[in-house]
Amino acid sequence: MTKALTFMSGLLDRQEAESRLIAWVMDVIADMLSAPQGGGAEAATLRASAPWGIKHGRAPSVSFHLVTHGLCWLRIPGMEPIRLGTGDLALLPNSAGHALASDRQGALLLVDGVLRKRTDGAGSEIDIAGEGPRTRAICAGYRARHPLPAPLRAMMPPALHLSAQQLSARRDLADALRMLSDATTTHLPGSAIIVDRLVDVVAVHMLRSWLPADLAATWPTLHRDLAVATAVTALHQELGRPWTLDELAEKAGLSRATLTRRFNGTLGESPLRYLRRRRMELAARRLRETDDSLARIAQHVGYRSEFAFSRAFSQTIGMAPGRYRMDSRQQHGRGRSDPPSHSGVT
Known part of the structure; x- marks a missing residue:
C-alpha cells in the first residue's frame, strides 16, 4: 500500500510538472509571436515555373510554407530534402537557413532579390518564370522576433511537416490556411491585419500539434x-x-x-x-x-x-x-x- 501511494504521489508530481511545462512553453510561444522587435507577420505568394530555387537566410523566428499547387523541395543544410506536394505544410520553428526549389539540388537566388511588395500592405509576391511545371505556395513568417529559449530550440526539429492528408484531419488548421490563402490573393481593405492574425494562428496550431506528444520526453531538464x-x-x-x-x-x-x-x-x-x-x-x-x-x-x-x-x-x-x-x-x-x-x- 505504501509503495502504491508513493508511486501515485510521484505520478501526480510528474503530471503537475508536465502541465506547468506545457503551459509555460505555450506562453513562451505566444510571447515569441507577439514580441515587439520589428513587429508583425509577413506573407508572400510564390508562383514559379521550373527550374527555380530561392534561399532564405537564418532568422531568429518562425516561418512556414504551404504548397497550394504543384510540388517543391524544402532544402535545409545537413538534412535530406523534404518533398512538399500540393496541400503540404512545413514549419521551421527557428527559421534555420533554408531553401525552396523545384529540384533536390541546383542554383538558388536570395529571396530578397525576387520579392515584390503588394500595394495593399498584405504581403509580397514572388514570380519566377520558367518552361517547366508550375508551383504555387504561400510563404509566411515574422520580420524580427525574439528567438525561442535555447533549450526549446534544441529540442525542436529543424522542420515540422504535415502532409495534405494529415492536414485534412485538422479542420481548425485547414480553415486557418484557407483564410490565409484568401487574404493573400485578394486585395481587400484590412488584408494586412488579417494576414498578421492568421499567420499567428497557423504557427500556434502547428506548434501545438507537435507539443503534447514530444515535450516531456524531449526536455527532461525542465520536466524534472x-x-x-x-x-x-x-x-x-x-x-x-x-x-x-x-x-x-x-x-x-x-x-x-x-x-x-x-x-x-x-x-x-x-x-x-x-x-x-x-x-x-x-x-x-x-x-x-x-x-x-x-x-x-x-x-x-x-x-x-x-x-x-x-x-x-x-x-x-x-x-x-x-x-x-x-x-x-x-x-x-x-x-x-x-x-x-x-x-x-x-
Whole structure:
C-alpha cells in the first residue's frame, strides 16, 4: 500500500510538472509571436515555373510554407530534402537557413532579390518564370522576433511537416490556411491585419500539434525541475507584482543563488531579466492594440512611474514607448490616432 501511494504521489508530481511545462512553453510561444522587435507577420505568394530555387537566410523566428499547387523541395543544410506536394505544410520553428526549389539540388537566388511588395500592405509576391511545371505556395513568417529559449530550440526539429492528408484531419488548421490563402490573393481593405492574425494562428496550431506528444520526453531538464517551473508560473500569474529575487526564490523553495543558476541553465537568462522582458512584451502588445495611457500601461506591468517604465522599455525594445506605438500603427496602417502622451515621451 505504501509503495502504491508513493508511486501515485510521484505520478501526480510528474503530471503537475508536465502541465506547468506545457503551459509555460505555450506562453513562451505566444510571447515569441507577439514580441515587439520589428513587429508583425509577413506573407508572400510564390508562383514559379521550373527550374527555380530561392534561399532564405537564418532568422531568429518562425516561418512556414504551404504548397497550394504543384510540388517543391524544402532544402535545409545537413538534412535530406523534404518533398512538399500540393496541400503540404512545413514549419521551421527557428527559421534555420533554408531553401525552396523545384529540384533536390541546383542554383538558388536570395529571396530578397525576387520579392515584390503588394500595394495593399498584405504581403509580397514572388514570380519566377520558367518552361517547366508550375508551383504555387504561400510563404509566411515574422520580420524580427525574439528567438525561442535555447533549450526549446534544441529540442525542436529543424522542420515540422504535415502532409495534405494529415492536414485534412485538422479542420481548425485547414480553415486557418484557407483564410490565409484568401487574404493573400485578394486585395481587400484590412488584408494586412488579417494576414498578421492568421499567420499567428497557423504557427500556434502547428506548434501545438507537435507539443503534447514530444515535450516531456524531449526536455527532461525542465520536466524534472519543478522548482523552476513553479517560479516561471508564479511570474506569469503576477507579472505586475514588484517581485524580488528573495520572494521568487522562496516561492520556488530554493536559495537565490540556486534559483538563478538553475533558471539561467534552463532558460538562458536570470529570473529578473526574464521578468522584465515579459513585462515589456506585454506593454508592447498594449501599446499596439489599445489606447491606454502610458501611465496605465506602466502600472499594469508593475512600474510605479512612467519614467521608470519608459526607461526600461527603451532599454529592452530599443525605442521609447510613444515612438513604438506610433511606428507600429503606421506600419500596420490602422488609421487610429495616437492617444495623448501624458509623459512627454515620444
